[in-house]
Amino acid sequence: MSDAGVVRLLLFRVGRLLCAAEAERVREILPRLEPTRIPGAPPVVAGVVNVRGSLVTLVEGWRALRQPDPSGDGGAGVSGTTVLLEVGGGKKVLGFTVDEVVDLVSVAGESLDRRQALPGIDPTLVRAVGRRADQLFVVLDTDALLTPILSS
Amino acid sequence: MDLSQYAELFLAESREHLSACNQLLLDWEKSPANLAPVGGLFRAVHTVKGMAATMGYARVTDLAHRAENLLDLLRRGGRTATDELLQLLFRARDALEQAVELSVVGREEEIDVAEVIADLEGAATQLGRGGVAAGDIDARPTLVAVPAPAVETPVAAGRLVQVTLRAEAPIKGGRALLVTKKAQALGPVYAVTPPESAFEADEFDGRFSFRIGGAAGAEEIERAVRAAGDVERVTVGGEERRAAPGAAGPPTVPPETKSRHIRVDLGRLDGLMDLIGELVTVRGRLNELAASARDPAIDDVAIQVSRLSRELQDEIIQARMTPVWQVFDRFPRLVRDLARELGKQVAFRVEGKEIELDRAILDELGDPLLHLLRNAVDHGVESPAERRRRGKKPEAEIVLAAVRERASVAISVRDDGRGIDRKRILERAQRDGIVDPHAEALSDDQLLRVLARPGFSTADAVTSVSGRGVGIDVAVTRIRALGGSIDVRSEEGKGTTFVMRLPVTLAIVRALIAGVGTERYALPLTYVAETVEFGVQATTIVEGREAIVLRDRVVPLVHLRRLLGVSGDAPTRCPIIVLEMGERRSGVVVDGMLGQQEIVVKGFDAPQGTLPVFSGATIMGDGVPTLILDAGGLV
Amino acid sequence: MSHTVLVCDDAIFMRTMISDILAQAGFEVVGEAETGSQAVEKYRQLKPDLVTMDIVMPDMGGIDAVREIVKQDPDAKILMCSAMGQQALVVEAIQAGAKDFVVKPFQPSRVLEAVQRVLG
Incomplete structure (x- = not known):
């Protein structure tokens, strides 16, 4: 992410976190898809889903970001949304479940603070922190988040 | 260009x-x-x-x-x-x-x-x-009426034509002959100098002369001569004419290209296959819809779509099929060279060259076969002297054969050499704790398992065990990755055979759909031998594993529910799918059988920790992804 | 009306290239043959305006094919495709009735010149 210029970000909510991913990494936004379990895979992997004939591995957002189970807290994220993200330099596509997509915003690169520790979230997953209407959001390092899951 | x-x-x-x-x-x-x-x-x-x-x-x-x-x-x-x-x-x-x-x-x-x-x-x-x-340089029919010696021919009639071909003109003799042929259309040509037989020589430098009879004028003759192409200079009857500079520029050509390739890039075939895969998936969905709609018109369309897509699929699979000789053909030379180098005498035979396999599979076979053949020449067969001592004929035999089996192709490498020294391997395997220290002999199965251990061969045991391990692990891994299996049979003093079994195509297979709890799994029929019922068959314990005995053969059981971590108990009576890969078998216990169908094999990104029993995934008619069990991982 | 051409060569590479050159210049390649006997057969079927003929082919060579074709059709317009160092064979082909020749490596302009000469 360059410091200068405008960055387009997709904002979404996972549990209590407001997160963002670079819009150019977002392939598509889909409703929650029913995954097929992959035996042996870690719990953070919900399974594999069918995206118009292609098989995509689905990562459970709340588990990856250590948020409470949405099905447990009374409905907010029960339907949910799937964000298809490109990882590994666009070579692979992963599904990432979020509670809801909030907005697509353009922000000035310099308005983002590079990697910053936030309480309750693994600092290696944070690329930068931004602010939107008094609310902090975390720009996720999607590669750091998702690539280790796939490396088999 | x-x-x-x-x-x-x-x-x-x-x-x-x-x-x-x-x-x-x-x-x-x-x-x-x-x-x-x-x-x-x-x-x-x-x-x-x-x-x-x-x-x-x-x-x-x-x-x-x-x-x-x-x-x-x-x-x-x-x-x-x-x-x-x-x-x-x-x-x-x-x-x-x-x-x-x-x-x-x-x-x-x-x-x-x-x-x-x-x-x-x-x-x-x-x-x-x-x-x-x-x-x-046989006597070819000579074109001209008057033969050499041409120079001495009386100048009685006709004009003398002297021609110089362009210095850069290729094959000047052919050009010169064309010139004389063109000239012949105007009148009799004779006194060709040098004689036409010299046109065939590489030394011909493109300068020649002839006489031409008839009434043609100088200009007409020159035009005819130039029409033969590549003419630098013509003099007719002493009158010299130079070529107009820049006469023949390249003509402008329209940019339309027409391609007539017969070869197709494998990537394109893969692309087609993917599309067909999607079509097959949609077809499945259409069939389900048609079944629930109960409308004969929709039924009709669904049936037609099924037929068409099946034909298309067959065509494309056929287009991917490649005869094995495309990979086998380099081996005779390799075996010959290696045998020479090692001082062995080997008669190498290839059988079943015309058997076809999916190109994607065939492309992967080169290396494993190379390893096996190398081993056969290097360690499998004995030197001529040793063979004589053992009462064998000095020339050893190595056979590379492809045979079509049910839904698979078996490719074997067979030698009539010394066989694998099991005792040595057993000692070594016991020392390494691979087999029970009290075991008295190694079965073929165990033998392969020992040989296929990575690094086994690199140890100092190599030479004493005739180096059989070299590359076997590579071959085994590669074959397994293709959804195939590898077996070994070896008899001391008589020889060794490796057999690889491979699916004919990777792309679309018929599979059994098995239910486990609420989950479904696909099991390619390629290696399914039969199904029997659990709860009816008596089970025993063999070598610490639960097994059934089928026609006097022990078939170890794999409970899929347990293996895949599905909670709950299996029904008391449930099917056992018996898999057979060469000599090895196993019985997979599932909850129920949900039918057979054609599935399109797709890759999926297996996350870390995924059990190593899946060869891919497919999408069922209802759109739900389903994992494909790998027979090689279960047997 | 564009002229029709039969391209004879045992190498797909060569056939493709010659066909491309001719097609780009507006000729219609109506057939291809890999052997001399195929060439003879296809000539009979297609009656093309022009034939490009490789000299060395399996089964029946190009020169024998020229003889056969000329026997059927003395006006057949056959352009030999030869390689360097085939002087004697080219001479033989012309004696057999070939109308012109080009030498590999092919330059499109030279191929087209030769074609014009043959058809002209």
């Missing part, structure tokens, strides 16, 4: 011809008096030369040209093969192959063929001295 678009075609076709050269050389070596292979060699090298020249690969062209010269002499001279000649030709072929490969990737300057060329020249000169070419 942009040649890069042709490079791939050039490479593919050159490889094919050079591969054929190997076979032809081997054929010639086998029956040195038979000249048919030499003709084939000549044509193959000639074709490569023409293609290389067109691509502008000067070194390939040069090398091919020298080789072609020598082959031409051999062909015409009716020479029998000598060891020396064969070695030289093998070398030249190898050099040519390397030169082709380097040229295509733009590393032409690395090609060093000076030595081979010198040797080819040397051999050609030697043959030439033997008077080989003499019989060749």
